[in-house]
Amino acid sequence: MKKIGLDVGSKTIGVAVSDSLGWTAQGLTTIKWDEKKIDSAHDELEKIIKEYDIQEAVVGLPKNMNGTIGERGEASQRFADYLREVFNLKAVLWDERLTTMAAERVLIEADMSRKKRKKVIDKMAAVMILQGYLDANQ
Numbered sequence: 001m002k003k004i005g006l007d008v009g010s011k012t013i014g015v016a017v018s019d020s021l022g023w024t025a026q027g028l029t030t031i032k033w034d035e036k037k038i039d040s041a042h043d044e045l046e047k048i049i050k051e052y053d054i055q056e057a058v059v060g061l062p063k064n065m066n067g068t069i070g071e072r073g074e075a076s077q078r079f080a081d082y083l084r085e086v087f088n089l090k091a092v093l094w095d096e097r098l099t100t101m102a103a104e105r106v107l108i109e110a111d112m113s114r115k116k117r118k119k120v121i122d123k124m125a126a127v128m129i130l131q132g133y134l135d136a137n138q
Contacts, residue, residue, distance in 0.1 A: 001055045001082050002046065004089075005130025007061060007096065007122050008079045010035040012034030013045075015104040016130045023138070025130035035075060038082050049087055057089045060129040061098030092133065099128040 005025055007014035013031040018024065028048065033041035048054065059080045062072045069077070080091040103124035112120075 002052050002080050003056045003058055003130060004052070005058045005080050005126045005133070006052045006060065006079070006124040007082050007099070007129055009122060010075070012122045013041055014124070014126035015048060016123065016126035017048070018130060018134060019052070022134055025127045027120070027127045028035060030120070032124045038078065039086070040081065043088070044130070045083075045087070049089070057087075058133045059083070059085045059089045059091055060099065060125065061093040062096050065097065094129055094133045096125070096129050099125045099132075102129055 001022060002020060003018040003022060005014075005016035005018075010036070011032065013033055015027045015028045015031060019026070031041045032095045057080070059076050061069070061076050064070050064073075076093060079091050080093055083089045083091040088109075103121055106124065
């Protein structure tokens, strides 16, 4: 069963997909969207969900360092609800604390320029979210 990993920001959504066995996550794309219009990424998401036969979504849940859920976390919860209702997917929220910083570190260590990092950071964070979930559930 293939899964999709999503790093949901206010302007972009990083997207990763799993292999059929659910062992590895691969970065796919970054979708530009408007968080105020929750369905603004609908067409691109629908295309990915159909093309990759996605059955489950793993949505990054940005908790505060003390474990509480703030405004960004609430936005991720709303997006997970949207995925359940509109695409009929099982949607799991996965603690994503520090994934963007970890992704940034990996890209810096790979000697990627700041301009190139900006283009792929959300996709890399989605990979880390999904891979963390896959590793924990094997």
